[in-house]
Structure formats: structure tokens, C-alpha cells
Amino acid sequence: MSAATQPVQKTGGSTPPAPAHVGIIMDGNGRWAAARGVPRALGHKAGAEATRRVVEAAADQGVSWLTLFAFSSENWRRPADEVRDLTGLMRHYLRHEVGQLVEKGVRLRIIGDRAAFGPGMLAEIERAEAATAGNRRINLNVALSYGGRAEIARAARDLARRAAAGEIDPDAIDEAALAAGLETAGMPDPDLIIRTSGEQRISNFLLWQAAYAEFVFQPVLWPDYGADHLRDAIAEFRRRDRRFGARTG
Numbered sequence: 356m357s358a359a360t361q362p363v364q365k366t367g368g369s370t371p372p373a374p375a376h377v378g379i380i381m382d383g384n385g386r387w388a389a390a391r392g393v394p395r396a397l398g399h400k401a402g403a404e405a406t407r408r409v410v411e412a413a414a415d416q417g418v419s420w421l422t423l424f425a426f427s428s429e430n431w432r433r434p435a436d437e438v439r440d441l442t443g444l445m446r447h448y449l450r451h452e453v454g455q456l457v458e459k460g461v462r463l464r465i466i467g468d469r470a471a472f473g474p475g476m477l478a479e480i481e482r483a484e485a486a487t488a489g490n491r492r493i494n495l496n497v498a499l500s501y502g503g504r505a506e507i508a509r510a511a512r513d514l515a516r517r518a519a520a521g522e523i524d525p526d527a528i529d530e531a532a533l534a535a536g537l538e539t540a541g542m543p544d545p546d547l548i549i550r551t552s553g554e555q556r557i558s559n560f561l562l563w564q565a566a567y568a569e570f571v572f573q574p575v576l577w578p579d580y581g582a583d584h585l586r587d588a589i590a591e592f593r594r595r596d597r598r599f600g601a602r603t604g
């Protein structure tokens with residue numbers, strides 16, 4: 356049974372709002388390709404097409420922030436030819452999609468260890484971010500060479516350095532101080548995290564930020580994902596009773 360059709364708790368009262376920030380763990384490109392007997396690279400290419408559809412659908416469905424997990428810090432361990440295919444695809448996307456992103460009002464930011472990529476890719480990232488910086492319809496974060504633990508460790512290290520230099524009082528380090536050192540500083544935490552393909556794991560995605568996210572797991576493979584799947588996930592989210600650790604009654 357898909358998450359979207361499971362029985363849900365009803366709390367009554369007014370309709371809960373749509374999620375402001377949606378994170379998606381895009382999974383299943385490889386299985387999509389295997390099911391068709393085609394190379395994995397074609398699965399990733401079809402996955403990139405799905406990405407294009409879903410950014411548009413998210414904007415249409417009132418999502419203000421969309422964070423897509425495109426390449427994890429652990430994905431470097433894949434065979435060299437697959438890493439090359441994936442990074443090549445993302446570089447192509449960055450170079451050729453910018454016009455579309457601008458036209459559609461999408462503000463693009465890359466989160467993750469961008470320094471892990473070569474200078475050519477870095478230049479594409481900076482160019483795309485600068486070109487879309489003025490857009491306001493939807494904020495799109497693409498996580499590349501991203502790992503949640505590494506992100507938290509980096510923020511902690513920065514705070515430790517500043518404390519050692521006497522710039523901040525260690526006793527003043529609180530959750531807000533740590534959150535301010537994350538790549539998502541200034542952004543709302545994700546309300547909804549979707550994972551496709553039937554796997555039910557977080558895989559080091561937005562670990563800090565996901566503290567109170569609702570999770571929806573959908574069995575569809577990422578290349579097949581579209582506007583209706585996103586609508587189902589948002590409908591499921593709106594049926595959830597979010598208490599943030601408190602009680603409603």
C-alpha cells in the first residue's frame with residue numbers, strides 16, 4: 356500500500372497548510388533503467404527530465420522551497436563511469452537549464468561540498484546561482500556532494516574555531532547558532548520529505564533540518580515521478596497531525 360493511501364489521523368479543524376519546504380530523495384533511476392534493459396546513464400537522464408517536471412509542479416502547487424538530493428557525499432563511491440555520467444549530466448543541466456530557470460522564476464542554490472567538483476563545474480554553479488538570484492517564484496536547492504553529518508560537523512568546527520579565537524562565548528552556542536552555520540541558514544526547515552522508489556531511509560539528507568519533517572515514501576521510481584505523485588504526497592502531508600512534540604488536546 357502506498358503511503359498516500361494509508362489510513363491517516365484526522366484532527367479536525369481548519370485545513371492544514373501546504374508544505375512551504377519540500378525535500379525529495381530522488382531514488383530509483385538505476386532500477387528504472389534495469390527494468391528496461393538500458394544503461395544506468397539513461398535512467399539518470401530520465402531522472403533529470405523528472406526533475407524538470409517536478410520543479411514546475413512544485414511551483415504550481417504552492418511550494419516555496421524545494422530541496423532535491425541529486426548527489427550524496429557517498430555517491431563518489433560509485434563506479435567511476437557512473438560518477439562521470441552523473442556529474443556530466445548535472446553540469447549539462449546547470450549550463451543549459453539556466454534560461455528555463457530564469458523564465459520560470461526559479462532561484463537555484465547548490466548545497467553541499469561544491470569544492471569536491473572541478474573548476475569547470477564550480478564556474479557553472481556560480482554562474483547559474485548568480486543568473487537566478489533575483490527569482491522569487493520558487494527556491495530550488497540542489498544538494499550535490501551533500502552529506503548531513505559533514506554539514507553539521509562543519510558548522511560545529513566553525514563555532515569551535517570562533518570560540519577558541521574568543522569571538523563567541525561557548526555557553527552562548529545554542530541550536531540557532533548551529534543552524535546559522537548550516538548551508539540552509541535563513542531557510543525554513545523542510546516540512547515534508549519525500550523518498551521515491553519504495554526505500555525508506557533518510558540516507559544522510561538534511562539530518563538537522565529534518566527534525567520535525569513529515570516523511571512520505573512513494574513506491575514510484577524517480578524517472579516516472581510527476582505532478583500527480585507530488586500532489587498525492589502533499590495531500591498525505593496535509594492529513595498528518597503535526598504536533599512538534601507538543602499535545603493538541
Ligand code: FPP
Pocket residue numbers: 381382383384385386387399400402403406423424425426430441444445448497552577
Ligand atoms: C538515485 O537513483 C538517483 C541518483 C543517485 C541521482 C539523482 C540524479 C538525478 C535525478 C539526475 C540529475 C539531477 C539533476 C538535478 C539534473 P539510483 O541510481 O540510486 O537508483 P537505484 O537505487 O534504482 O539504483
